[in-house]
Amino acid sequence: MAAAPTAVTCRVRAARTSRRAAKPSLNFMGRLPSEILFKILSYLDASALHSISHVNKLFSQLANDNALWRKIHMAALRRTKKRKAKHMDELLLQTATVELQGRPAGFWKCLHFKAALTYDMNKCKSHLALVSRHTGLPSRTERVLRDLHVTWEVTVSDQSGRDGRHELSWSQFCETSVSLCWSAGGCSPNYKQISTLQLHGVRRIALNCPGLKIPGWRSLMVKVDVQALTECVQVIGQDRMVVLKLLQPGVLIGVWRRCVSVQDQCSVAFVMFTLHFHRLVERSTQGESLRTYVEPIIKPPFDDIDPEYGLHGYQLHIVLHDTACEIMSESFPELFCRRTQISDGLIQLTAISRTTPSQHAALSGSISLPWRCEALQGTVENCCIMSLTLLDEFKNPFWCVGSPVAMALQTTPVSYDYDGEHFLIHYQDSDGRVKMELVKEQKQFLLISLVVFVTVCKVNKHFSKDY
DSSP: OOOOOHHHHHHHHHHHHHHHHHSOOOOTTTTSOHHHHHHHHTTOOHHHHHHHTTSOHHHHHHHTOHHHHHHHHHHHHHHHHHTTOTTHHHHHHHHHTSOSTTOOTTHHHHHHHHHHHHHHHHHHHHHHTOBOTTTSSBTTHHHHHHHTTEEEEEEEEETTSOEEEEEOOEEEEOSSEEEEEEEOTTSOOBGGGEEEEEEEEEEEOOOOOTTSOOOEEEEEEEEEETGGGGGGOEEEEEOSSEEEEEEETTEEEEEEGGGTTSTTOOBEEEEEEEEESTTHHHHHHSSOSSSBOOOOOOOOOOOSSOTTTTSSOEEEEEEEEOSSSEEEEEEEEEEOOOGGGOBTTEEEEEEEOTTOGGGOEEOSSOSEEEEEETTEEEEEETEEEEEEEEEOTTSOEEEEEEEEEEEEEOSSOOOSSOOSEEEEEEEEOSSEEEEEEEEEETTEEEEEEEEEEEEHHHHHHHHTOOO
């Protein structure tokens, strides 16, 4: 029978001796010799070994032993090799040469889990290669995220330095974005005391451990300095229970309305993030706990012959939806802007002109944003979520937006074609602006104008031009 590693055996015996000195043990498993316990544990798989590590301190030490996990890891690599996975011979050779001595407890456990994450990611790469011709995005993003066991967590830090980590309450996938919501529950944090919000993508290991917290890899996606944004927070709507505060594009906080007028008593009802699908899998899995994923820079080929290079060939795909259903989904190819039309540092791409009625599009449903929190729910009128994807002439994502937006009534509309009320949806960030004009006739909304403005700075940087 193989003897257990000396260092682990000494720690196990020390833990057993200290417990016996305090109180006679009735745990017969704990009274077995360490060599017997190691032999028993050597028959367990990764799921069972991870589960038994939560029994007590003794089994936590035993179940993190490097010799046990090295055996599991090598067996997993051999099974993978039999399935004719690429580069398994080299990986097996590298793994076999790693020394056990001098490695901290849990080293091989961590190595095994990282290898499992990498293997699953490589299997899903073929699905990410299937790109939709309408959106220019991987068409199976949702499936890949589910296959990789990806979820998301939000960390709320207050001004005193305390952190609270919250698991996802619900999520809603649409065509090109996903909405994630965290309900505050019975212990609502104070909105004015929040210092930062951090969103992490969490990729769980595929283990069969019911009732246990499965280990996973955390990838920082968004970090919001709430205190620094206090002056520029936009209130985009409210109903009789909550007020919706847009901290920055894609980050929404619902605050209980009954506390809005009371100093230092603004309780948070929910926090909602809207994430665009562009590189969402990579951002959710390949960052680090304190650092976000860095997107590779893909430069299009330089063209010094075409005088309008970088100003034509754009394709726009825009989706309006709420937290339950889709309101509109349209694609607009071959958008362009003449060099002479560049104004105020912006290039203008007109998808729908209000002077061309044949382009006007009817929306299905009303512009509203349903919300739910624990046992309460409601609907904020004149709000929705916009998911915008602008592709360059090579059909690569150029500007991607996913964010809640507000619709405002226009007081002085000028239209000879429609008699109904006119509304405006306006979005703006550092890369550009979106302007949508709508009219409501016979309880139906019509989109009568859609114009996208992109900063000249962004165009120049992408196409290596100087407009």
